[in-house]
Amino acid sequence: MTNQSPSKSMLSRVLNGGKQIAIMLVVFTLFSAAIDLWRSRDIVTDNLPDLKAMTLTGDSIDILAMSHQEPVLLYFWGTWCPVCSFVSPSVDIMATQYSVVTVAMSSGNNEKLAQYLQHKQYEFPVVNDDKGLLSHDWSVNLTPTLMVIKDGELQFYTSGFTSLPGMWWRMLLA
Numbered sequence: 001m002t003n004q005s006p007s008k009s010m011l012s013r014v015l016n017g018g019k020q021i022a023i024m025l026v027v028f029t030l031f032s033a034a035i036d037l038w039r040s041r042d043i044v045t046d047n048l049p050d051l052k053a054m055t056l057t058g059d060s061i062d063i064l065a066m067s068h069q070e071p072v073l074l075y076f077w078g079t080w081c082p083v084c085s086f087v088s089p090s091v092d093i094m095a096t097q098y099s100v101v102t103v104a105m106s107s108g109n110n111e112k113l114a115q116y117l118q119h120k121q122y123e124f125p126v127v128n129d130d131k132g133l134l135s136h137d138w139s140v141n142l143t144p145t146l147m148v149i150k151d152g153e154l155q156f157y158t159s160g161f162t163s164l165p166g167m168w169w170r171m172l173l174a
Helices: 008-040 063-067 084-094 112-120 133-137 162-173
Strands: 052-054 060-062 072-077 099-105 126-129 145-150 151-160
Touching: 060 063, 063 072, 063 099, 063 133, 063 145, 072 084, 072 162, 084 099, 099 133, 112 126, 126 133, 145 162, 151 162
Parallel strands: 072 099, 099 126
Antiparallel strands: 052 060, 072 145, 145 151
């Protein structure tokens, strides 16, 4: 029988719980990275396509040129995508701190898309890809898809749910 005081016993349990959480986070991160690699096997990584377009607000963008100044988060999404409704608020937060360009895939005409953005109070820049030409050029078939581009090269690629910390880390590592 040990003579540990209740406070030492409690501290020991808290530390063990913290270790278990840290191990789970490491395993989850490694698993997530492996899935990202598997999902990105079909993406074009050499000679990224040009993305020169006009946003809904009339701003001209050039992803590759922007990426030579700082990393750019490129987000392919749709108004019809249920997972995007969880990811888009995080992208909106990222857009306040980083260069972000979003591509709305097959989400209607400019007016309909602008109404959607206003309703959701999203302020990130949006290129309307109503015919799916940009997403086809970038080999994007799944929403949401996020890419981090730096110096004209694809640094990170992920599809499906991505958390705000996941986006933040990818941008910092780029």
